[in-house]
Every structure is written in structure tokens, then in C-alpha cells.
Amino acid sequence: MTESESLQLFCWHAFKNPLPPEDFVEISESLVTYAQGLPLALEVWGSFLYKRSIVEWKSFIERLKQIPHDSIVEKLRISYDGLPDDTTKETFLDIACFLEGLDKEDVSKVLSSCGFFPEIGINVLIEKSLVTINESNQLSLHNLIRDMGREIVRRESKYPGDRSRLWDPDDIRDLITRHKGGEKVEALKLVEPVFKDMCVSTKVFSEMKNLRLLQIDHLTLQGSFKDIFKELRVLSWHGCHLEHLPSDLHLDKLVILDVKHSSFKDSPSTKHLRCLKILDLSYCESLVRTSDFTGSPMLEKLLFRGCSSLTEVHSSIEYLEVLVYLDFTGCKKLKGLPESICKLKSLEKLYLNDCTNLQQLPADMGNLRRLTALYAMGTSIKQLPVSCGLLKNLQLLEVGNGCKILQPKSRLSVISSFLASKDHDTLPSSIINLPALEVLKVPFFNLCQSDIPNCLGRLFSLEVLDLSGNNFHSLPLTLSHLSKLKTLSLYGCPNLLMLPNLPCNLEELCTRNCRSLEMLPDLSSANRLQLLDFCDCSKLVEIRGLENLKYLKYMNAIGCMLRKNPLAEGFFKANSALNGVNVFLHCDEIPSWLSYRVVGSSISLIVPQYMEQEFLGMIVWAICGPQGEHCVGTPIAIITDLTNGIEYPLFGVDIAVRYESYAWVSYMPRRHFKRPIKGGEKMMVSIKEHHSSKEGLGKKFGVHLLFATSPKGKSFLSSRL
Numbered sequence: 001m002t003e004s005e006s007l008q009l010f011c012w013h014a015f016k017n018p019l020p021p022e023d024f025v026e027i028s029e030s031l032v033t034y035a036q037g038l039p040l041a042l043e044v045w046g047s048f049l050y051k052r053s054i055v056e057w058k059s060f061i062e063r064l065k066q067i068p069h070d071s072i073v074e075k076l077r078i079s080y081d082g083l084p085d086d087t088t089k090e091t092f093l094d095i096a097c098f099l100e101g102l103d104k105e106d107v108s109k110v111l112s113s114c115g116f117f118p119e120i121g122i123n124v125l126i127e128k129s130l131v132t133i134n135e136s137n138q139l140s141l142h143n144l145i146r147d148m149g150r151e152i153v154r155r156e157s158k159y160p161g162d163r164s165r166l167w168d169p170d171d172i173r174d175l176i177t178r179h180k181g182g183e184k185v186e187a188l189k190l191v192e193p194v195f196k197d198m199c200v201s202t203k204v205f206s207e208m209k210n211l212r213l214l215q216i217d218h219l220t221l222q223g224s225f226k227d228i229f230k231e232l233r234v235l236s237w238h239g240c241h242l243e244h245l246p247s248d249l250h251l252d253k254l255v256i257l258d259v260k261h262s263s264f265k266d267s268p269s270t271k272h273l274r275c276l277k278i279l280d281l282s283y284c285e286s287l288v289r290t291s292d293f294t295g296s297p298m299l300e301k302l303l304f305r306g307c308s309s310l311t312e313v314h315s316s317i318e319y320l321e322v323l324v325y326l327d328f329t330g331c332k333k334l335k336g337l338p339e340s341i342c343k344l345k346s347l348e349k350l351y352l353n354d355c356t357n358l359q360q361l362p363a364d365m366g367n368l369r370r371l372t373a374l375y376a377m378g379t380s381i382k383q384l385p386v387s388c389g390l391l392k393n394l395q396l397l398e399v400g401n402g403c404k405i406l407q408p409k410s411r412l413s414v415i416s417s418f419l420a421s422k423d424h425d426t427l428p429s430s431i432i433n434l435p436a437l438e439v440l441k442v443p444f445f446n447l448c449q450s451d452i453p454n455c456l457g458r459l460f461s462l463e464v465l466d467l468s469g470n471n472f473h474s475l476p477l478t479l480s481h482l483s484k485l486k487t488l489s490l491y492g493c494p495n496l497l498m499l500p501n502l503p504c505n506l507e508e509l510c511t512r513n514c515r516s517l518e519m520l521p522d523l524s525s526a527n528r529l530q531l532l533d534f535c536d537c538s539k540l541v542e543i544r545g546l547e548n549l550k551y552l553k554y555m556n557a558i559g560c561m562l563r564k565n566p567l568a569e570g571f572f573k574a575n576s577a578l579n580g581v582n583v584f585l586h587c588d589e590i591p592s593w594l595s596y597r598v599v600g601s602s603i604s605l606i607v608p609q610y611m612e613q614e615f616l617g618m619i620v621w622a623i624c625g626p627q628g629e630h631c632v633g634t635p636i637a638i639i640t641d642l643t644n645g646i647e648y649p650l651f652g653v654d655i656a657v658r659y660e661s662y663a664w665v666s667y668m669p670r671r672h673f674k675r676p677i678k679g680g681e682k683m684m685v686s687i688k689e690h691h692s693s694k695e696g697l698g699k700k701f702g703v704h705l706l707f708a709t710s711p712k713g714k715s716f717l718s719s720r721l
Helices: 004-013 020-035 039-049 054-065 073-079 086-101 102-111 118-127 142-154 169-178 315-319 339-343 386-391 413-419 454-458 477-481 569-574
Strands: 185-190 200-202 215-216 220-222 234-236 256-258 279-282 301-303 323-328 349-351 373-377 396-398 439-441 465-466 487-489 506-512 531-532 553-558 581-583 596-599 602-606 614-623 636-639 648-652 660-667 682-689 698-707
Touching: 004 020, 004 039, 020 054, 039 054, 039 073, 039 142, 054 073, 073 142, 086 102, 086 142, 086 215, 102 256, 102 386, 169 200, 185 454, 220 506, 279 315, 301 614, 315 339, 315 648, 454 477, 454 682, 569 698, 596 602, 602 698, 648 660, 648 682, 682 698
Parallel strands: 185 215, 200 220, 215 234, 234 256, 256 279, 279 301, 301 323, 323 349, 349 373, 373 396, 396 439, 439 465, 465 487, 487 506, 506 531, 531 553, 553 581
Antiparallel strands: 581 660, 596 698, 602 682, 614 660, 614 698, 636 648, 636 682
């Protein structure tokens, strides 16, 4: 990073502003110098100094001066030392040594059970840039921050058994082989393959009276479990060799039990798991049935993902009054769910994807009033219970086969019962009670025209609609009323003839392989479209309104027998601010309006002398095709500015087609050129397949320099080298 960029980054964290206040200019510049361009240090130090006085800033710098120049970990530790209390420090060390990568909410449950205050502590760590939350809501640390935390623990003692947390395999081996010590150990994480299937006596843990967090994946334990693990809050034991939890194992304070890929035939008895909140039995392939759940009334998450032998769910599941998350994904032998599941008044998410033998849902599913998401793709469900219309908080509904069309009688009749109404003056009660539905996916359910109600457009919250693989021939005119709809997927609808006007905020439209589709509406009304996939719509002959799609990034119209080329120079001029666009068309000629055209795969040219501000961008147009049996992968154009010694790669998209020829069209706007194009530059443009050193992907090739107004009296063609 440059000094200017470093100062700006530091100031954003220290002052929430790109520039420092006048009184802090000099001292800010000094700190930036100390950071040596390391973004992490700039973020951590800035966050630490936020809202502190100039006196505290000067004290901070004095402490930095005492640290060796190359010891970045020590410099970062200043932020740890400045944390407000011991509880926050302990929270940080737990995350650095054990809890990194776990869901933030799950970590909060664990830390709360330890007497910490995670709602405050985690937020402080985030504010100080010591911890971040990724897109999956998992806790994440920079490697240097993690190293800093672990170094703090290492310095607690030379002997591993006298440290609070252990993760290093050598340190753990030392503790295991000595069979003594460990009184101070609170967290132990053993995940190295070298310990897989290693047999260890339970006596090793007898002195670890303070052990709270334990991960011992694939480790074999032998001996009595009496009087060990009494303080345990987390037990992660992937590949546990036991068929049942030992009767003398009392985990009264356990919050998370994670035994993925284990040998259990029944789910663990919950008799001594009164505080358990998360039970993960995913991929326990020998698990046939679940046990009685009455012993764990605090369960909030229950996972049986990939339990391919599971056939029976105990009816006592109804007593899990605070259960919010239930996952049966991939339980291929599960044929049904107990009616008692409908009494889970707190359930929010239910996963049933790939339960291939699941034929129906309980009749009273509508009683799950807090349900927000129901995933049931890849099941044998033929009809949803009518009571589902009572799921007023439902935001996502996915039901379908997803791989093949079901038998004609296997229609999702519930969609009609939800939505259809002959009384145009009154909405049916079921639709009124689905105001929150945001995602509706019912692919490959053999829906015919009568199953698509005219009032579809009244699902006003809908953002994603997937009706792929069904047999209707049109969609209702009310489709355009779905003002929040962003994605419409109609892949492989063989009878679809036409589409009505599209919703104004639609961003993605897919009608790929709709071989009867003849007519599209003018796309101008949906001018926020970014992705269009019309591939193999063989009867589609016209695409109107492209010139108004200023956000378009991708369009595939290979296999469409268009009467005329939908891309004229006017399209690119109207959308010259595009970030870049990739278009694939079914054609074998370069349009005559392109200034440079050759048979082959490369062009050399000289940019005409013209006003810099008039240059808008460069259009690359290539006629491509497979070489023999080779299926074309990702095309790439290399634009080389020979005058300035700069190379610009322009990537296409991997479409893997076998057509004899097709056109790849790509546009590179002016701002993507590192040096302003002033005229007179010598350019070479060539096309090849990505990851291949050979040119020759293109059969014919064209390049066009786009200007706001055409240069008068100048011939582009004469500029060719």
C-alpha cells in the first residue's frame, strides 16, 4: 500500500473519516510509518485508538518504540492488552485457540454458559478489529491475530499441562504420554491426522477438572468416564468409535455435542444432557432411529444431515419447545415424519432436501407458525398439506424433484390451493397468510397451465421464483406486479410459448432450453436486468429492448435462430458505462459495423488520433467453435497496448458448447484501461482459450473502438498495422 492509502485506511478506523483532525495529523503519519504498510496493523491500531485522547496516542507510540522492529505480533498485542476486562480477554483467547470458524450465535451460547458476556465481548473484539464475522456468520481471525492470541497462551508456562488452552499436537502428545497434569487446561483441540484412531486412556482427562472445550476427532478413548468432563460445554468428537454414549458419562453442562461421522446406531440418550442446545449427528450412517428427546428440553439445533440409514424419528420431538433448526437433509430411508413434529412452536427452518423416500408431510404442518424456510427438494412429496397456507411467516419454500419430471399425477396441487381464486374481488385466506414468502421454488413438478393461478402476482414479497421443468405454456399477466422479484428461472419448460411483461426490478431471467418459446416482451420495462439466458430457445427469433439494459453483464442466446443481430453499435453507446459485458450469440459472421475484421484470431491496429474524452471503450467480437471433439471452454481476449507496454486480459465465461460456430462478444469500457487512450497507440488483440498457450480459438475476429461520435474524415481501416 502507498503511504496515502495507508493513512486513509488507518483514519477510517481511528476517526471514521478518511482524513485525521488537524491535531492528529503528525501522530497519525507516525503510526502509519510504524505499520510499514501492513493493512492489519493499520486496522487494529486505528480501532484501538478510536475516541482516545492525544495523550493516550502518545503513550501508545512510546510502547511501540520499545518493541523490536520486526515483531509484528508484539505490536498487535498492544490491542489485546488494552481490552476492557479479563472476561473479554478470555473470550478472545477462546476464539483464537478453539472457537474460530463456528457460528457467532453458537459461540455466544457456549460463552454464556461459561459465565462470560459474549454479546458485549464479541462486539468489542469486532470493534477493535481483532475478530471479524464472515458472510456465513462465522467468527474469523487474521492469521497474525490468531498467532498473537496463541502466543499469549504459550507464555503462560513452559509446561503444556500448566497452560489454559492446548492445540499444538506436540504439546498434547506430551500431556497424554505423561498421564499427569492438566489442572489448568480449559480447552483442548486435537484434530491432527497423526492421532486418528489412536487409543488413549480416559485417565488422561481425570486431572483436567477445568476442561470446558474439547475436540478429539477420531480419537479412541478407553476406560471409565466417571468423574471426567463435568465442566465440559463443547464436545466435538467426529468419528467417535462408540455405538452409544457410555452410561457413566454425565455431561450436565454440555451445550454443543458434535459427533459427525460416528458409529452411533441410536442418537445419544439425552438423560444427562439437560443444558444441551446443539446436537449434530450428521453423517452417522449407522444411525437407524432417534432416541427419546425429553431429557434435552433446551435443544435449539438438531442435525441428522446425511444419516442415510435413519428410518424413525421419535415422537417425543414435540417436547423440544425451543427448537428452531431441524435438518434431515440426505436421510434417504426416511419415509415420513411423526405428526408430533407439528407441535414445534419455535421451529424456523426445516431441511428435508434429498430425502428421496419421503412421500408426504404431516397434515398439520400449518401449525408451525414460526417456520420461515421449508427445504424439500429431491423428495417424493407429491402434494403439500393445505394447512401450509397458514404459514404466515414462511419466506422460502423449495419443493421439487430437481432432476427429472415426476409422473403426471405428481403435481404440486397446493400451489393452486394457495393462490388460485375464481373470485377476483377477494383474495383467498391462504394467500393473505403468506405475505412473507420471498423464495418459491417448485421445479420439475409437472405443473400444467391450470396449476399456475392468475393471482400469482399477489405474492408481493417474492424475490425468487423457480418454475423450471414444468408444462405450462404461459405465465399470468400479473407477473409484472411482483415488484420485488429479482430472479425468474424457467429452465427446460418444453411448452412455454411466451412471457408477459416482466417485473421492473428483475435482475436474472433464465429460459434456457425452452424450445417452444417464440416471444419475449420488450425487455426495456425490466431495465435492471443483469443476466439473460436464452440458450437453446430454438424458436426464439427476436430480442427487443437490449439497448435499455444498462446493467447487463451476461447474455447467452446460443441456439436461438434470431432474425437479426440484437447487438448494434447503438447498444454499446447507450450502455457505455457498463462494467463489462459477455454476450454469446448463434451466428458465424462479424457485423459490418465493426471497424476491424479478419479471418483468424488476432488483429493489430493503431488507435486513431481523437479526443481522449470521446473514447468510450473497446468491443471484441469473435466467431468461435469447438476443435473436433474438443468442447470449447472459457474464451479470453488479450488486449496488448504495445506503446505503453500494458496487457489487459478480457475473460469470457465457460459455456462448454458443441455448436459448429457461435459468437462471443465482450466489451471493455474506457475506465478499465490503466492508461488513458489518447490516440496513436499501437494495439494487438488476440483470442484464445483460457489456460491454453495456443491462439486459434477464433475462426473470425473483429474489434471495434467505440467513440461518442464517429471520427470525421478518419478511416479506422486505414489504421490497421
